[in-house]
Amino acid sequence: MVKFLADEMLGTVAKWLRILGFDTEYARDMEDYEILLKAGKEGRVLITRDAELFDRAKRRGLKAIYLPHAELDRDMKEIISVYPPEKERFMCRCTVCNSEIVEIPKKDVRGRVPEGVYERQERFWYCEKCGRIYWEGSHWEKMRSFVEEILK
DSSP states (O other), rough: OOEEEEEEGHHHHHHHHHEEEEOOEEOOOOHHHHHHHHHHHTEEEEEEHHHHHHHHHHHTTTOOOEEEOOOOOHHHHHHHSSSSOGGGTTBBBOOOOBBBBEEEEEGGGGGTSSSSHHHOOOOEETTTOOOOOOEEEEHHHHHHHHHHHHHH
16 A cells, blocks of 8 residues: 655645544654655655655655645545545554554543543554554544545
């Protein structure tokens, strides 16, 4: 599966690519030369709003996507038109640190999630790297709705 590297202007795009199941690094506080090196070394597709960075990536033979508009749905549609997601990978990555998340027994999250969430939910997922816990709350349905919209 394709791996992405989103530049500093695209944190929200990076989060949504992770929601779709894509391995997506976020180039926070990196100089352009570091971004280009990382993309090349790790075989990542660079996603940027910076026309000059995009041109430099292309001159180096790197795969890159230029997103000149600041419209999330438009940006996502452009990316997935070239790199369609695998539906079974939805919400398999941590939206914060990009690591894979794993299902965790309900009993193991008691006291680590709000009590109401614990009572209402049966399934939980955990990021072993940053410790974030996920569950299928109302936000999950909102995310699915957005994903369905951009996949049309």
